[in-house]
Amino acid sequence: MSEPTRNRRRVTAADVAREAGVSQSAVSRVFTEGASVSGRMDARVREAAERLGYRPNVLARSLITGRTRIIGLVVAYLDNPFYPDAIEKLSAALQEEGYHLLIFTTGRTEMDVDRIFQELMDYRVDGIIAASINLSGDLAKRCREAGMPVVLFNRGTDQGGISAVTSDNVAGGRMVAEFLLRGGHRRLAHIAGWEASSTGRDRLQGFRDHLKGAGRPLMYVADGAYDRHRASEAARFLMGQAVPPDAIFVANDHMALAVMDCLRHDLGLRVPEDVSIVGYDDVPMAGWPSYDLTTVRQPTRRMVEASVAELMRLIAAPARQATTTRIDGPLVVRGSARLPEDRT
Amino acid sequence: MSEPTRNRRRVTAADVAREAGVSQSAVSRVFTEGASVSGRMDARVREAAERLGYRPNVLARSLITGRTRIIGLVVAYLDNPFYPDAIEKLSAALQEEGYHLLIFTTGRTEMDVDRIFQELMDYRVDGIIAASINLSGDLAKRCREAGMPVVLFNRGTDQGGISAVTSDNVAGGRMVAEFLLRGGHRRLAHIAGWEASSTGRDRLQGFRDHLKGAGRPLMYVADGAYDRHRASEAARFLMGQAVPPDAIFVANDHMALAVMDCLRHDLGLRVPEDVSIVGYDDVPMAGWPSYDLTTVRQPTRRMVEASVAELMRLIAAPARQATTTRIDGPLVVRGSARLPEDRT
């Protein structure tokens, strides 16, 4: 850890007070929304502040108000394009509310729960948005017990007491099953997300249950671990079976794009003629002409809105009951899967 | 803006002091690296802190030390995959140094310099990493003048006094020109980044100057504005010329991938048979088999290391002279451009 020198001097409220010939508390009141201050005083102080280049120190304020206006964002990695997009939107939405995101990256390895928890505590963040696939329930629980508002983004949870915003993954998986069956597919396979991930389990569950109910049980499930390389291996495994599948539902787009590349470029297969592919997320790349991926759209904007709204509610009333919000997204039909006959 | 209630009570150093039967300053010293404290005292205080769940408040500390351990990250958008990757690496590197990134997103529109500057001041960030394409020189200059360490990431600057880390864009453009000429291309075009962007200008300059020196002047330059849609339009424009180019150097991969899709899927052309494409960045998608893009690799890891190192130096000695670091990256030859004969 670097050892920096002491910070240079900065303009304080006391300087502004002196310049305007008023008290420090008047200066504070001018910059505090809702405080009682006359129009004359307001103008006088603001002019002095402008002259001196003064801005209130949010962090000093936080000692009194107990509010830092900082939201901790816990995220594993950013190479799945779903997350950069979501973060951009989260940041914009929170900036509108006067908050900023402080990033805590966990990387792909087993999360060091103690370290992340301590760092979140260090900064007295007003709340946490957790968008990390390897987020342990333990961390979320500890944060919640320490009184921090927590919202899981695109993460579900088996534990009560933690708020979460997801798309309706069960319904999404079901929608894909319906669509593929109507397209005449008979040998259905799934490349799953990650066994510990509830979003991945829910997508599989919706898909599997619907197939079963239609008398077309799921033939294969292979583990993709939300990783491109693993997904390619899973695709090779599936297509190497004596009776290969004619459609594969892949648990997210990030993997689905890799599966398509593998099928076409490594295995010399055609998509959708030889095998249909459906993904989940509708990341920007899904719409690129080279892929033209049929996929369930995660309604990122609405998920972001719901997450920010829930976080604001928790910040306002920390003892508030946790909620789980599931938001429906449509199936976006592009060119990677054969169409149901009544759709041509 | 939400109006949150007052924060709940938290464990303080005074509580730990009481629990351990020592002074508050002893507690502080135990958690301050380099402070003089006996092993016995250290153990006693840490045990009490552990029992009570105490963590020092970084923000309260910042009032004394003048150090927040927060770095402001100014970024426009995250849909160019170069930036998510860089941010992930920046975050990891800074976490190693005990810092965290606070995000300030500017969006794609004309940047509101006053707002961003004020918000950066509000949080008393220890330094700023600016990775925004629409970052105005004015903001960087104002921050620097206000005493904040600033490092431009993948941004150059025409103004002195601001540190910057880029790849060697001129050399990169030159490398592309050499490569394409050796591949027998005769009609060279460029889809440029953004007229106000020095990285874009430097890439064009390296490309153009080398072509000119070789007696093969650049035929066309079209503006892509670092935007997929604009890049596709530029590609259409170029290929619609009476004498279309046989090679296009695109100022970044984000646009190059869109150009490839447009050429193949909209214009029915073959890449590289009909027209070679070379990009810049080597984002993850460039290596995907559907694209297999030949491109200049921006050495993200080394750029991140250089940026963090420079930022740490500036934090330690704010009056330090600004530096510009240019890091070479290789040309990564894949399948989107015809090879020089001596390369087959």
Place this chain on the structure above:
DNA sequence: CGGGTGTTTGCATACGTATGCAAAGACCGG
């Protein structure tokens, strides 16, 4: 044992700010 030197500890204060409270000021009505 006493003196010299180095280490450790607590006191008092400061960092930049918000806020409760009492006093002063402003305004209105009788």
Place this chain on the structure above:
DNA sequence: CCGGTCTTTGCATACGTATGCAAACACCCG
């Protein structure tokens, strides 16, 4: 003009912490 009521202002204090300084303690050597 006076009394009542509302608004505004400054004082004093608190938030959670680090640090200069002086006193106490510990250790070593002659």
